Amino acid sequence: MKHTKTAFSILFLLILGGFLFIWLENELAFREELDGRPLPSGLHPIVEEKSDLLVAQAAEIGIDILITDGYRSPEEQDRLHNQGRSAPGTVVTYAEAGESYHNYGLAIDYALRLDDGSVVWDITRDDNDNGESDWFEVAAIGKKLGFDWGGDWQRFKDYPHLEMTFGLSIRELQQGWRPEDKMK
Known part of the structure; x- marks a missing residue:
């Protein structure tokens, strides 16, 4: 039973880590896109x-x-x-x-x-x-x-x-x- 809880905890952390990795990768790509934007050249x-x-x-x-x-x-x-x-x-x-x-x-x-x-x-x-x-x-x-x-x-x-x-x-x-x- 103790090993099952540990296995589920590890599995949960791996899945969570995967989601965080994908989110971070998307966030960094979006930030790069934002950083490359030129400044406006007139009034909005x-x-x-x-x-x-x-x-x-x-x-x-x-x-x-x-x-x-x-x-x-x-x-x-x-x-x-x-x-x-x-x-x-x-x-x-x-x-x-x-x-x-x-x-x-x-x-x-x-x-x-x-x-x-x-x-x-x-x-x-x-x-x-x-x-x-x-x-x-x-x-x-x-x-x-x-x-x-x-x-x-x-x-x-x-x-x-x-x-x-x-x-x-x-x-x-x-x-x-x-x-x-x-x-x-």
């Missing part, structure tokens, strides 16, 4: 569509906005990261190349556009004269469209920033995951 189609809706819906309530930034190449991200550090200017981002949702086409930045065509980043401005900050009205529209707003962040308030992560972390994006993978 859903982010682009929602960006256009943001501009249109803001205009409907008398707020003219400009999307000042969308997809960023790794080189552009590093240039912005260096600003205020090894290059002149003020610090505008803490994210290096590959660490920003902009690098994956999943983020945009906006600003208010004035009647003369100039652009401002004034979060208190109320050009539609409704008693509310135009900036915060635009952020509210963005959130209704499915964006997460950088102004809601606890550590670093990034008021111009809107992003759609599709439930993916930066680490997952760096590993090659894309929103389409999460939607399957």
Whole structure:
């Protein structure tokens, strides 16, 4: 009886080990496939569509906005990261190349556009004269469209920033995951 239990235990462990081996082999093959994926070269189609809706819906309530930034190449991200550090200017981002949702086409930045065509980043401005900050009205529209707003962040308030992560972390994006993978 004791030998039978031992034999069954060994058989169970061998079968379990076989399943784990097959799973690991498939997982490694999938990871290699992900690692080989190129970085996006523009805004994700859903982010682009929602960006256009943001501009249109803001205009409907008398707020003219400009999307000042969308997809960023790794080189552009590093240039912005260096600003205020090894290059002149003020610090505008803490994210290096590959660490920003902009690098994956999943983020945009906006600003208010004035009647003369100039652009401002004034979060208190109320050009539609409704008693509310135009900036915060635009952020509210963005959130209704499915964006997460950088102004809601606890550590670093990034008021111009809107992003759609599709439930993916930066680490997952760096590993090659894309929103389409999460939607399957």
